[in-house]
Amino acid sequence: MKIVNVTHGSFYAIGAYAAASLTAAWLARGYPPMLSYVVLVVAAIVVAAPFAVFIERAILRYLYVRDEVVILLVTYALFLILEDVVKLIWGVNPYYIAQPYALLGSFQVAGMAYPTYNLVLVAAAIFFGGGLAWLLHGTRAGKLLLAVIHDPEVSRAMGVNVGRYYLATFALGSVLAALAGAFTAPTVSVVPGLGVEVIVLSFAVVVIGGLGSLPGAALGAIIVGVVRSLSVHYLPQVELFVIYFVMAAVLALRPRGLFSLAEPRKI
Numbered sequence: 001m002k003i004v005n006v007t008h009g010s011f012y013a014i015g016a017y018a019a020a021s022l023t024a025a026w027l028a029r030g031y032p033p034m035l036s037y038v039v040l041v042v043a044a045i046v047v048a049a050p051f052a053v054f055i056e057r058a059i060l061r062y063l064y065v066r067d068e069v070v071i072l073l074v075t076y077a078l079f080l081i082l083e084d085v086v087k088l089i090w091g092v093n094p095y096y097i098a099q100p101y102a103l104l105g106s107f108q109v110a111g112m113a114y115p116t117y118n119l120v121l122v123a124a125a126i127f128f129g130g131g132l133a134w135l136l137h138g139t140r141a142g143k144l145l146l147a148v149i150h151d152p153e154v155s156r157a158m159g160v161n162v163g164r165y166y167l168a169t170f171a172l173g174s175v176l177a178a179l180a181g182a183f184t185a186p187t188v189s190v191v192p193g194l195g196v197e198v199i200v201l202s203f204a205v206v207v208i209g210g211l212g213s214l215p216g217a218a219l220g221a222i223i224v225g226v227v228r229s230l231s232v233h234y235l236p237q238v239e240l241f242v243i244y245f246v247m248a249a250v251l252a253l254r255p256r257g258l259f260s261l262a263e264p265r266k267i
Helices: 008-028 033-058 068-090 099-103 116-138 140-150 152-157 162-187 194-209 214-234 236-253
Strands: 106-109 112-115
Touching: 008 033, 008 068, 008 099, 008 162, 008 194, 033 099, 033 162, 068 194, 099 116, 099 162, 112 116, 116 140, 116 162, 116 214, 140 152, 140 162, 152 162, 162 194, 194 214, 194 236, 214 236
Parallel strands: none
Antiparallel strands: 106 112
């Protein structure tokens, strides 16, 4: 959508908190533990979707014609507001839901144990990434969306409901961010500020991959994940710095990222 959406960090946190609190309540009542995975997904969608619709309809719909920097500042302001909304709803105490993480057990590789839940995270990332690519490039709605993003004026003149596409796109992106938080919640302590770290990493991923490129985002995520893991294992004192070093190195060679899209020009 040509929006650097900082509120994705907040939706990530909202998804994690919703999943952690509702799944903990589900398990505390003695309901089947295997259904807790369904609760994770449903909780994130049900809680995050209304926030996304409200933000897009009440605020962002009036800003699409403005400069991208203005929208960036607005989404950053919304990020700060939503951080306090999360504290207002869920408080400042940490939430733990280790049961879904431990329920699937672990497997052995070269004498080392790895949680099976980590494979679920990898499978979920591939599934949603592939589904998003198919939606954008393999369906009529996705191709119309690309047309709307590149030239909303012509799309509107051809009878496309541009406002509806913007709403659906923003809501889908926000729900996906919330689902990411929900899937991650069993592996971490859900605490205030959870969205800050992920938005910094996401920013690095987008800058490395190229703004607006789905393959670039996928490759950028792999680069950031591998480099960060290697730094934690071999040189933990430079963990925070190494991500920015990689980002700076990529920008020095490719100022618009590895898979930057061609910049359209109106003549």
